[in-house]
Amino acid sequence: GEDVEQSLFLSVREGDSSVINCTYTDSSSTYLYWYKQEPGAGLQLLTYIFSNMDMKQDQRLTVLLNKKDKHLSLRIADTQTGDSAIYFCAEKLSTLTFGKGTMLLVSP
């Protein structure tokens, strides 16, 4: 397909792990990004991964990249209610192309 695709919704309980998945379009993408958007706010850069890496860990966040399948995932460990937001993946070719976002709802 020609779009960056993400599942639309994920619901988890506080303390569980969350895994948000993304399929991107172009195997020549150089960087892949995860952004977080809270209601009424702009996008906050969470993390990014260079295309020659398989995994990147940053505190509670783990990014996994499968270049063969053009699949990117974001795992949030020990999910908190403050993690409730919309999460966007984006791929960089000449410009950034974003998915439609995954709404993460964390219940107490």
Next chain:
Amino acid sequence: EAGVAQSPRYKIIEKRQSVAFWCNPISGHATLYWYQQILGQGPKLLIQFQNNGVVDDSQLPKDRFSAERLKGVDSTLKIQPAKLEDSAVYLCASSGPGRGYEQYFGPGTRLTVT
């Protein structure tokens, strides 16, 4: 370090009116972007500046949208005349010399066209 600033935060206009948005990027960031985010969608790039030159404006509806970045710092995005389908959040972002080409976003301007 101050983030990307945008104003106004909200704007309501009638169709066929004009509107302008302002953006001040992070100090030292040479690249500035304007995105349109329609409800339920991811941001879509409208225009990219490198200093005060346009790098990519292929998705800017040039019959009604214009943007400038005088002196390579602040930028304005204008819509004239506005249509109902222009209702969206307009996001400004900037990027600097980071090796990951990370873009940092402002809070956005929510435009409602009635």
